[in-house]
Amino acid sequence: MGGLPRWSAGWFAVGMMASLGLAHAQEAIKLGVSEPLSGAASSLGIPVVESIKTAAEFVNGHGGIDGRQIELVIRDDQSRADVAVQNFRRLAEEGVYGIIGPNQGSNALAAAPVLLETKVPMCGFQNTISITKLGNPYIFRCQTSDSDNTRAALKFASEKLGAKNVAVLYTGDAYGTEAFAALEAEAKEMNIPIVAAEKINYGVSDTTAEWTKVLAAKPEAIILWGSGSTMSVALRNGSQLGNTAPIIGAQGVAAAAIIKSAGAAAEGVYMVTLNAPDQVTPEQQELSRIYKERNGKDYTLTIYDIIGWDAVHIYAEAIRQAGGDKAKVVEGLEKLQGLKLAGGSYTYAAGSHEGLGSDSVWIVQVKDGAMVGVQRGF
Amino acid sequence: MTSAEILQLVITGLTVGSIYALVGLGFNLIFNATDVINFAQGEFVVLGGILTAVAVGTAGLPLWLAAIMAIALVAALGALIDFAAISRVRRGSVMTLAMITLGLAVIVKTSLLLWVGPDPLYFDPFTPGPPLRIFGAVLQLQAIWVIGVGVLVMIALKFFFSHARIGREMLACAIDREAAQLMGINVGATVRLSFILSGALGALAGVLITPLTNATYDQGFTLALKGFAACALGGFGRASSAILGGFALGLIEAASVAVLPSGLKDSVALSILILALMIRPSGLLGGREERRHTQAM
Numbered sequence: 268m269g270g271l272p273r274w275s276a277g278w279f280a281v282g283m284m285a286s287l288g289l290a291h292a293q294e295a296i297k298l299g300v301s302e303p304l305s306g307a308a309s310s311l312g313i314p315v316v317e318s319i320k321t322a323a324e325f326v327n328g329h330g331g332i333d334g335r336q337i338e339l340v341i342r343d344d345q346s347r348a349d350v351a352v353q354n355f356r357r358l359a360e361e362g363v364y365g366i367i368g369p370n371q372g373s374n375a376l377a378a379a380p381v382l383l384e385t386k387v388p389m390c391g392f393q394n395t396i397s398i399t400k401l402g403n404p405y406i407f408r409c410q411t412s413d414s415d416n417t418r419a420a421l422k423f424a425s426e427k428l429g430a431k432n433v434a435v436l437y438t439g440d441a442y443g444t445e446a447f448a449a450l451e452a453e454a455k456e457m458n459i460p461i462v463a464a465e466k467i468n469y470g471v472s473d474t475t476a477e478w479t480k481v482l483a484a485k486p487e488a489i490i491l492w493g494s495g496s497t498m499s500v501a502l503r504n505g506s507q508l509g510n511t512a513p514i515i516g517a518q519g520v521a522a523a524a525i526i527k528s529a530g531a532a533a534e535g536v537y538m539v540t541l542n543a544p545d546q547v548t549p550e551q552q553e554l555s556r557i558y559k560e561r562n563g564k565d566y567t568l569t570i571y572d573i574i575g576w577d578a579v580h581i582y583a584e585a586i587r588q589a590g591g592d593k594a595k596v597v598e599g600l601e602k603l604q605g606l607k608l609a610g611g612s613y614t615y616a617a618g619s620h621e622g623l624g625s626d627s628v629w630i631v632q633v634k635d636g637a638m639v640g641v642q643r644g645f
Numbered sequence: 646m647t648s649a650e651i652l653q654l655v656i657t658g659l660t661v662g663s664i665y666a667l668v669g670l671g672f673n674l675i676f677n678a679t680d681v682i683n684f685a686q687g688e689f690v691v692l693g694g695i696l697t698a699v700a701v702g703t704a705g706l707p708l709w710l711a712a713i714m715a716i717a718l719v720a721a722l723g724a725l726i727d728f729a730a731i732s733r734v735r736r737g738s739v740m741t742l743a744m745i746t747l748g749l750a751v752i753v754k755t756s757l758l759l760w761v762g763p764d765p766l767y768f769d770p771f772t773p774g775p776p777l778r779i780f781g782a783v784l785q786l787q788a789i790w791v792i793g794v795g796v797l798v799m800i801a802l803k804f805f806f807s808h809a810r811i812g813r814e815m816l817a818c819a820i821d822r823e824a825a826q827l828m829g830i831n832v833g834a835t836v837r838l839s840f841i842l843s844g845a846l847g848a849l850a851g852v853l854i855t856p857l858t859n860a861t862y863d864q865g866f867t868l869a870l871k872g873f874a875a876c877a878l879g880g881f882g883r884a885s886s887a888i889l890g891g892f893a894l895g896l897i898e899a900a901s902v903a904v905l906p907s908g909l910k911d912s913v914a915l916s917i918l919i920l921a922l923m924i925r926p927s928g929l930l931g932g933r934e935e936r937r938h939t940q941a942m
Contacts, residue, residue: 306763307758307763307863309758309762310763310764465902465907466906466907466908467907467908468907468910470863471867471910472661472664472858472867472868473660473661473858475657475660475783476654476657476658476898476902476907476910477902477907479650479653479654480650480907483647483650495861496764496765496861496864499765500857500858500859507785508783524765525765527767528765528767528859530769
């Protein structure tokens with residue numbers, strides 16, 4: 268005696284084989300994530316990864332991608348370019364269908380060559396213009412481009428604020444200098460003179476010298492393009508020097524921490540960004556509901572909540588278009604036409620990997636310390 | 646450029662210069678006792694600013710109490726650094742000690758990132774109200790605090806090193822450790838005191854400048870670089886030279902913005918530093934090498 272009856276063991280084996288076979292047919296789709304979870308850019312990476320997880324749960328809960336579940340493979344790039352390169356390589360070896368991230372422009376530029384070797388696409392969150400101009404067919408922008416953002420800033424200054432000229436304060440990194448080059452070209456085309464332009468070194472503790480030069484030119488609007496702690500110093504210095512011209516800040520200025528530490532100096536400042544926290548579009552409702560359940564009913568969506576959510580949905584739709592074939596994900600992405608998601612309407616085609624267009628650009632204004640939507644689409 | 650704009654650049658130069666000078670003063674304290682450049686001096690400053698901002702912002706303490714607590718804590722950290730690391734390798738070369746302070750700077754910076762994150766912290770200026778207007782130029786009230794306290798500290802340090810017994814003992818330690826010991830000076834205690842004072846002074850600088858510059862975990866290096874440059878320009882070893890060097894550096898930066906593209910500010914300032922040191926290797930006021938025999942502190 269003892270042991271199972273023979274027939275029972277047989278059925279068990281059949282059952283095992285069947286479930287294995289089923290598991291094979293329903294093999295999960297791996298999506299790689301390489302984002303900064305530690306280091307200087309972690310305050311951007313952590314909420315983005317949170318929203319990527321939320322989106323993957325949502326898609327999986329709604330039948331997955333044609334019945335197949337998404338499996339996230341998340342790696343921390345420690346805000347470092349060398350680690351981002353390693354992550355990209357390892358994620359490709361693990362068989363991911365696509366990579367979401369990185370967050371920092373310099374890390375994206377460093378990791379780009381790996382994509383050419385591994386032929387795995389990347390969905391990057393950079394505004395930096397050059398990222399889609401490298402001739403690398405695997406880089407897709409899942410954000411607005413600064414060529415649209417700078418045009419929006421200029422159009423808003425001239426059409427809505429009635430400014431006949433502008434001055435520009437920008438940071439000396441790629442983010443600032445590329446945007447300034449775009450602003451110069453755009454302003455020339457739109458016939459708006461740039462009466463002063465000053466470069467701010469990254470991390471400086473005072474910008475009054477730069478402001479003094481800019482204000483001497485008596486600009487009717489001031490465009491401020493940069494990111495980080497220096498931006499709140501710049502906003503304070505401008506207001507201390509008695510500037511009354513309206514300021515339009517970049518997406519890097521439209522961050523809660525910068526607005527908070529600039530205090531009263533941030534009041535009334537316009538910013539070019541991807542969402543107006545006070546307005547929930549129909550495409551944002553599902554995400555907003557989930558985040559309100561999690562964080563309380565007063566929670567308003569941030570840009571990080573939106574871009575992570577959208578990236579997962581972009582891949583889900585592209586993989587659907589590709590018929591679940593890993594080799595055809597790039598083609599699938601290039602088939603996406605006007606895919607409406609939380610950040611706006613995404614369109615890709617062969618040779619055009621910009622994703623969002625100028626119709627998705629928001630101008631918001633700081634009122635009582637919060638960003639309030641003013642205009643969308645340019 | 647109008648005269649108001651030129652005046653504005655001068656005021657900007659003095660404001661920024663006073664920040665550099667305050668950081669530079671802290672360098673001098675430890676240098677005077679040990680001949681070591683403390684690379685963690687910038688972190689002392691950042692730590693002072695961040696501790697105060699957290700105490701004011703999160704714990705809701707009044708600013709004066711938060712500032713005193715921050716200064717005391719960083720002073721204690723200075724003592725701890727000497728107790729746990731520096732005093733253990735006193736027979737090591739100046740280079741070894743400097744490397745230890747560099748490692749400590751990294752530890753403090755990384756811990757701050759883990760603790761408060763990368764966002765800038767801030768608290769309101771000591772004196773509320775609009776900035777002063779002087780002939781069309783603007784002077785921030787907080788800058789008056791920075792400049793004023795900087796000058797007071799300089800006077801106090803000058804007195805400390807020339808008249809106070811303990812200050813003179815501190816100098817003696819740096820000039821010749823063994824001789825100082827033979828003369829009955831407690832070298833270990835004197836060096837520890839220099840770390841405590843330097844921590845307190847760094848934190849004081851952080852408290853003063855945060856309303857102007859914000860406090861961010863990674864600011865220490867830039868601050869230390871400029872403070873070091875201020876000391877080198879003025880001449881290492883005495884308080885007045887850090888102040889003079891700081892103001893000179895701030896004014897050079899502001900002047901370079903007036904005539905050149907502003908992105909070149911740092912390059913111009915540091916190039917002038919190199920030039921100045923090639924002409925006068927021991928700084929504008931002369932370094933300690935020249936003064937050792939004259940006792941002209």
